[in-house]
Amino acid sequence: MGKENYYQELKRFSKGLGVDLFGVADISQAKEGFALTAELSEKLKRAVSLGVRLSEGVLEEIQGAPNKLYFHHYRTANSFLDQVAFKVAHHIQKKGFLALAIPASQILDWQKQSAHLSHKKVGVLAGLGWIGRNNLLVNKALGSQFRLATVLTDMPLKADRISKEDCGSCRLCIEVCPAGAIKDDPAQFDHLSCFEKLKEFQAKRLADQYICGVCVKACCGSGEE
Ligand code: SF4
Numbered sequence: 001m002g003k004e005n006y007y008q009e010l011k012r013f014s015k016g017l018g019v020d021l022f023g024v025a026d027i028s029q030a031k032e033g034f035a036l037t038a039e040l041s042e043k044l045k046r047a048v049s050l051g052v053r054l055s056e057g058v059l060e061e062i063q064g065a066p067n068k069l070y071f072h073h074y075r076t077a078n079s080f081l082d083q084v085a086f087k088v089a090h091h092i093q094k095k096g097f098l099a100l101a102i103p104a105s106q107i108l109d110w111q112k113q114s115a116h117l118s119h120k121k122v123g124v125l126a127g128l129g130w131i132g133r134n135n136l137l138v139n140k141a142l143g144s145q146f147r148l149a150t151v152l153t154d155m156p157l158k159a160d161r162i163s164k165e166d167c168g169s170c171r172l173c174i175e176v177c178p179a180g181a182i183k184d185d186p187a188q189f190d191h192l193s194c195f196e197k198l199k200e201f202q203a204k205r206l207a208d209q210y211i212c213g214v215c216v217k218a219c220c221g222s223g224e225e
């Protein structure tokens with residue numbers, strides 16, 4: 001079977017599990033920061049990026065700060081993605097290839113905000129979108145209103161092309177950010193102010209994790225897939 005066929009078959013399988021976004025990244029030259037052993041990392045040349053859309057209704061209820069409904073939804077979406085990634089990895093393995101599912105939300109070091117890898121960077125390489133002013137992956141159709149998981153593999157999949165788009169003239173998230181962390185230039189995103197605000201929300205027990213959702217709500221995309 002050729003790369004295109006492997007790609008299309010895996011895409012069909014993944015979409016059948018309920019994912020809204022599917023893309024494949026060539027990671028052969030992009031493994032910097034992966035928290036994996038060099039031996040395993042060396043073998044994995046492709047990353048499958050899987051995304052599921054968040055609920056418009058739940059996001060609608062966010063009024064300047066996270067709430068219990070969003071926190072539950074966030075965890076449910078992550079748990080759904082972990083199940084999907086597990087099934088995709090299992091499917092790849094049954095076909096005789098190596099596969100490693102990376103959890104949707106598992107932080108290894110909260111201060112450094114480090115994980116096994118960055119799902120959003122993989123998403124960029126997989127052509128799903130660009131890093132927006134809000135420092136999140138932005139997809140043309142869904143904005144930032146989705147969650148991601150990744151499956152690494154040595155399956156010979158066709159790789160997608162990186163998107164050439166960006167936020168353009170949109171500035172919707174800048175005015176709503178309660179930390180003033182979002183700037184005109186995406187490279188100037190103020191990570192520290194954002195993280196301090198997330199800590200403040202968590203200390204107030206608005207959510208039992210460092211999440212916010214305000215800039216996710218603002219970034220709604222075109223809606224056209
Ligand atoms: S997560 Fe919240 S505090 Fe951080 S940039 Fe987005 S809106 Fe601002």
Ligand code: SF4
Pocket residue numbers: 132133134135138143144167170171172173174218219220
């Ligand atoms: S709301 Fe607009 S400016 Fe902000 S990240 Fe999304 S597309 Fe970019």
